[in-house]
Amino acid sequence: MANQLGFAALADDTRRTIFERAARRPSSVGKLAEDLDVTRPAVSQHLKVLLRAGLVVQRREGSRCIYQVDPRGVQAMREYLDRFWDRALSAFKLAAEQEDM
């Protein structure tokens, strides 16, 4: 859930902005689309991607749809990345040590 999808979901500028807005406060689609140089349907599609990546959750409130960050997905993504960097750096250090010999 938190690997390829997560990277791809946050690789887009507009989508990352939407995610950060949803993190600031749970908001409706129309609210998230305000002052954003893309149309509301575009925001809907971006939210769909963030949903599939497990980074946000949705909740109906009357006729509006509220999106907010899913802390579990964020946590999972964060842990995956920590392991990712750890592997990269530990392998690098190992290679550096072998270089010295």
Place this chain on the structure above:
Amino acid sequence: MANQLGFAALADDTRRTIFERAARRPSSVGKLAEDLDVTRPAVSQHLKVLLRAGLVVQRREGSRCIYQVDPRGVQAMREYLDRFWDRALSAFKLAAEQEDM
């Protein structure tokens, strides 16, 4: 240096594989392309993206070009992500507290 470029650089499967190989040991382009289902020029192009993201560095060795992980870039990317997740989660918690009142 470590934001949009970093996300986009690691969003691609092939590129992430190449990065992990370069992390395991400094390698030439041809070595990185071995047993990879893309051609060597494709690997060259991927390395260019990783370079611009500051995740790897290159060094000439005779006629070969050795690529290895840049720990500074990795560290910078990691710190950027830590702040990114922290902002997202802290805003969520703040919103959750206001919800309780």
Place this chain on the structure above:
DNA sequence: CGCATTCGTAAGTGAATACTTACGGTAAGC
């Protein structure tokens, strides 16, 4: 010098994707 190795890049192609407009469907207010 001739030839092989290694690499980067230009040019072209097909697929993914970010975006738009148009439309239908559901909930709220009169």
Place this chain on the structure above:
DNA sequence: GCTTACCGTAAGTATTCACTTACGAATGCG
């Protein structure tokens, strides 16, 4: 019931992007 607000999705388009083949430049070796 009718209109309005809010939203998701289908369809189409333009751009991005990952990939290939073809070529030229730089290094090493005989």
